[in-house]
Each structure stands twice: as structure tokens, then as C-alpha cells.
Amino acid sequence: MTQTLLPESSLLAQYGPREAMEYDVVIVGGGPAGLAAAIRLKQLAAEQNHEVSVCILEKGGELGAHILSGAVMDPQALTELLPDWKELGAPLNTPVSEDRFLFLTESKAYKTPNFLLPACFQNHGNYVVSLANVVRWLGQQAEALGVEVFPGFPAAEILYNEDGSVKGVATGNMGIDRAGQPTAAFQLGMELHAKYTLFAEGSRGHLGKQLMEKFNLNQDKAPQTYGIGIKELWEIDPALHQAGLVIHTAGWPLKNDTYGGSFLYHLENNQVAVGYVVGLGYANPYLSPFEEFQRYKTHPEISKFFKGGKRISYGARAITAGGLQSLPKLVFGGGALIGCEAGFLNGSRIKGSHAAIKSGMLAADAAFTALAAGRQYDELSAYPAAFEQSWLHEELHVARNFKPWMSKGLYTGSIMFGIDQLLLRGKAPWTLRNTHADHECLRPAAAFQPIAYPKPDNVLTFDRLSSVFISNTNHAEDQPIHLTLKDPAVPVQVNLAEYAGPEARYCPAAVYEFIKDEAGADKLQINAQNCVHCKTCDIKDPTQNIVWVTPEGGGGPNYPNM
Known part of the structure; x- marks a missing residue:
């Protein structure tokens, strides 16, 4: 069906004006970055007796509903934010007990001696967590400080001043129907105005x-690169469970010229995140990243953990992995980018x-200092300046060559990054740069043979639809x-014709499939109800023809503890 959405101006003329709410700071996204910013603002307001109004918009139906991460958490920043997090009951319950890094072939696993592991792969002092549960707990701390949190309300449009x-x-x-027309349940969106808006999507x-394009925030930066992380949560046989065990692998099933790897983390309550x-x-x-993941679980060194186990949840999410050289300019008039919105992940x-x-x-x-001085809508230049002087900048600088080296292949990348970290301690006199955006790297299908993936057995390996079902x-x-x-x-004339329809494979949720219409011609069917909001299509589409926009509030996955 062709969508004929009424333009926003038409809706505003018919139903407007929109109701507006005023805040000092509006934060878009209720993940770790957004919640930390909100908590810090309220802490500073209390310390300096200067009231600051803060609200968070979260597109998920509740805080944590859209949060998916491995996750092994370094508590350093949390300790800075909330030094008494243990007494406050933060759900960091499983300290890392053992690190294993394995290089896999199809049938064997070779363990790297721990003394040869770079510091980035050593997790002593870190915790295996459900990041969704950590986020829910952070939300409780934020609300206790007076932060207003609005789950189920995605920010869909940026508002600008005349300047x-x-x-x-x-x-x-x-209340907009599939044809783009208002229904009897139509409700106009609400405007949230702020002296500063922080984007933490x-x-x-x-x-x-949109902000990166409007303000040219990527000028002179290396192209951003991404990964897709696909995850399952299992409940396994207690006899096979080792709380705090952290396993990472590289190698099989991916070919050596393709960057990737796995994680397998033993949480509490006999649960394993893989x-x-x-x-x-x-x-x-x-x-197909999804099929590679299913195939990985069949490796004898991995499958042994799942005997007698039960898969209880599934999800997927893109990862911003370009590193320090790909970080955009962080500020613009009236706002800033924080968290994975900007790309602060340490890929190594x-x-x-x-x-x-x-x-x-x-x-x-930076925002509090500006507000206390009576400023508004300007660039928070103190934020990037403070970042450059922080331990976070130093950490990302040490890791800056990881993704560029690994893009050169598993063996070359591992050797060179090992030299970078073990011998040069991250202080190499060179900085490598990513040279191409991910969508530019896909080559025509004529240069490759189709990959024959095994059928799922529905015990250890599964298909996409049964997986999406347990993502809620x-x-x-x-x-x-x-x-x-x-x-x-474009999907049929270019993507299918030249690239064999890659959207049917890179999507981990069976959103895209090529079918025949009544006349026998190919067409792309978009099963949008399956979308887990991973953003892979927006990133990897070779023609950049797919644009992910916000669905109606509360839609998407509902992860319990991913």
C-alpha cells in the first residue's frame, strides 16, 4: 500500500496548535547516557541550590524495554555518578570471575594465554549485568531526584529557533492509520521546549x-562504522553454569576477511547471555549475521553450555564502533550528542x-554551568573540552586503532592490534582512519557464491520469526x-538486481522479504511489525534508500532483562 501521509503543516492547521511544555533540559532517550545526564543535572541543582527542570522522552513502553547489550560493565563511571550504588541496590550482582579468549576453527578452539591478552580483554573488577535492569534502576534514581520521565513517547521532530x-x-x-490519515483516535504530538536538548537515542x-547533516557535525571526521549485535538469553543447566565466566571468540564461522566475534557471559540465576x-x-x-550467529552456537566449545538449556529471550541492536576518529562534533546551538548517539563505545x-x-x-x-549563568541555546563548548581532558578520551585514544586494524582481516588485525596494545601500550605514533561508510563496502552479488546455511533444529538454532516472537x-x-x-x-531495480536483495539477510527480524506480486513480478514486502529497532537497514542498505523513522509510541521490542 502506498502511504500518503498528510504533511505536518496540514495536521497542525487542522488540529493545532500543539500543546507545549517548557523545561530547562530535555533529554531524548532513556538509556545510560540520558539517565546519567538527568541524574547529574539534579545532583548539581541540589548541591548549588539552583533548580533545574529536566525531562526524559523514551520511545520504549518503559525504561529498559529497548535496551540490549552484552553486557560486561565497567563500574568506573557509575561510581563517579553514584558512589553509593551498592548500598542503593544497583543490579551489578555478578563480578567477572574468569576471562577466556578463544580463536575458533570449525571444530577446534585455541585459548589465548591470559598473559598475552591486551588489557582491553581483561575484565577483573567488572560485572556481568543485564543493562536493561541497570537502566530501570537508574530510572528509579532519576525519578527520586525529580526527573520527569515519559516512556512511550518517541521524539519524532526537532524544533528550531529562528536563528x-x-x-x-x-x-x-x-492515531494515524496505515494510509497516513488521522483516525477517530488521532492525537497531535506535543512540543517540549528546552534551553538545551541532549540527544541520547x-x-x-x-x-x-538529522542533526549531523544539518550542522555538518561529521566534517573532517573518519566515516562512522557500525556492527550489528545479535543476542539470546538462555537458562542453562546449573551444572554447566559458572557465574561471572566471560568468554569472547574470534574466527569461525566468519571468514578471516570479515570483522566479527562472539560473547558468552554467565550471569546470575543460571542465565547465560550469548x-x-x-x-x-x-x-x-x-x-547473514543472524545465520552466522546461529551457526556459531553449534561449535563444540560453545554448544556444550546449552545442553538441556532453554532460550528465553532474543534481540538485536546496532553498535556504533568507529572509535575516536569517527566521533562527530558533539555540540551545536541548543544541544549536544551523548552516549552511543555520538559513538563513545570502546570497540576493543x-x-x-x-x-x-x-x-x-x-x-x-556543561549544561548546568550554562543554565546557572543564565545562558540558553548556545553551544555547550565546555562539554567537548571536558571530554578531551577526561579518562574517557584517554581510553578511546588508546583503543583508536582497533577497528581500522581489524578491518584488514582477522590475522593481520589481531597481530597488529596486539603490537599496538602489548608493545606500544596504545601510544603508537600513528592513527589509522576508516575510509568507507559501511553501505559503501557491499559488493555486487556476481562476485560471490550464495552461502548455504544449515536449517535450524529449534533446540539450539532457530529461525528469525520464532526469535522475534520471544523479543515481545x-x-x-x-x-x-x-x-x-x-x-x-530501488529495492527491486537496484538492490535485488545487483546485490541479490541483501535486506532480506542483514535484517535479523524478517522485516524485509522479496515476493512475487499477482503479475509474477518481484516486489519488496516490509513486515514492519517485526522490527526490533536495531537500525541495521538504515546503516547497511547499499543505496541508502531505507530511512528508519519513529513508529507510534511504545512500539517495538519489550525486552525484560536484555
């Missing part, structure tokens, strides 16, 4: 992408939550499709 600075955001309209944020990360700069359009450590928290705190410090993903069926196409002809 071009950011004025705030507007939430999406509710996570990797490949919908509004962050996942696979595939760099989205891969060239072969027949590659496979950790981003501590970086997200720290970046949120640094931005909050739901969207109102009659709402407009939020996976929009700039040109509806």
Missing part, C-alpha cells in the same frame, strides 16, 4: 542523523555503558510503516 539553534523536540502524532539515532557481533562493513551480500573492550554514563555526566556539567515485539498494525523508502523502485 537555527535547537529549541526542543516534538513527540510523534498518535543510541546507535544511529533518527534525530541525531551473542554475536558482525561488523557492517562486510562485502558479501549473501552474508566491547563496552559502551560506562562511556555513555561518563559522556552524559560531562554534558550535564509489537507495533500497532494500522499505523504507517516506519521503514520508509526514498524511492519504492
